[in-house]
Amino acid sequence: MKKISLLVFLIFSLAACATNPDGSKLSADDEESGVEYYNRAMFNFNYQFNKKVMKPVAEGYKSVTNQFFRDRVSAFFNNLEEPAYFVNNLFQGEIKNSGVSVGRFLINTTLGLAGTFDVAAGWGLEKKKNSFDQTMAKYCVPDGPFFILPIIGPATPRYVIGWSADAYASPLFWALIDVEDDGVDAAVVGATGLKYINIYAENMGLLESLEEGSVDFYATMKSAFLQNRQKFTSLCAENNADEDALSYDFDFGYDDAFDEEME
Numbered sequence: 001m002k003k004i005s006l007l008v009f010l011i012f013s014l015a016a017c018a019t020n021p022d023g024s025k026l027s028a029d030d031e032e033s034g035v036e037y038y039n040r041a042m043f044n045f046n047y048q049f050n051k052k053v054m055k056p057v058a059e060g061y062k063s064v065t066n067q068f069f070r071d072r073v074s075a076f077f078n079n080l081e082e083p084a085y086f087v088n089n090l091f092q093g094e095i096k097n098s099g100v101s102v103g104r105f106l107i108n109t110t111l112g113l114a115g116t117f118d119v120a121a122g123w124g125l126e127k128k129k130n131s132f133d134q135t136m137a138k139y140c141v142p143d144g145p146f147f148i149l150p151i152i153g154p155a156t157p158r159y160v161i162g163w164s165a166d167a168y169a170s171p172l173f174w175a176l177i178d179v180e181d182d183g184v185d186a187a188v189v190g191a192t193g194l195k196y197i198n199i200y201a202e203n204m205g206l207l208e209s210l211e212e213g214s215v216d217f218y219a220t221m222k223s224a225f226l227q228n229r230q231k232f233t234s235l236c237a238e239n240n241a242d243e244d245a246l247s248y249d250f251d252f253g254y255d256d257a258f259d260e261e262m263e
Contacts, residue, residue, distance in 0.1 A: 035147065042148040043218045049151065050200075050207075058201040072116040073198045078127075079108045079115025084169035088130035092138055097128035133162025137232035138239045146226060154225040 062070075082105035089097040104120040104127065112119040121127070136158050137143070144157035155163075167173055175188050214220040 035145065039146070039148045039222075040218055042150060043221070046148065046151060046153055047217070054197075054200050055204065058197055058204055061197050062201050062204075070198055070202060073194065074202065075108075075112075075118055076115045077195045077198070078118075079105065079112070080171050081129075081166070082108075082127075083171065084132070084166040085128055085130045087169050088132055088135045088166075089128055091132075091135045092130065094128070094130070097130070100125050100128050101130075131162050132165035133159055134232055134235065136162060138235040140236040140239070143229060143232075146222060154221060156229070159229075 082101045086098050086101035086105070089095075089101055104118075104125050105115075107120040107123070107125070108115045108118060118127075141158055143159070146154065146156055149155045149160070172188050172191065210220055210224070211217050
């Protein structure tokens, strides 16, 4: 997790210190072209990594597993995200949804065989997905510029901070606290690897279809990422509207009673 914190620091350092090679400040046009050049270069690196490493691994993974197994893996890791949902629902004042997240985690972890089955959904407790990224959006924290991270892919500063904060709420993180057993560390790293291999395997077809239908794959992925983030833009306005709707004019009927007496 120290690496994640360092990554966030470097992102903001680079964003704040964009300069030309001679040390002068980048103009808006130079900065945009420079960021675009970096993004495309990093996108190409990630593309080659996915093509030569992730795709063969994912294909091998799919060949030795069936859909039932992959669904159980997805359910297991989705269950580990419930504590983050609880915290962010709480931060956003969604007390009922926070309770649902706690209930889902307890039920699925026990009766759902460590979360591999979503028993809670069958009982009417539907997932109340939330994130720290969404929490910041609700309190009007700007998203920041688009950029590509190594391996991780498309991101914005708010996205990275939210992703990092949510990681601290994961039971996988707490499994590393005050643990000296290397076997436990290896198990957590292996579990994290399995999570992302499973995600890639389940979405490999979608990525291939997007690439086949794209003249500029980078532009397509950038557009898809930013369009997906548009769902957060209304949260700030909705939050401000809720605050504006608050009224401190408590109507106890005193004015009506006063008017009647004056008559």
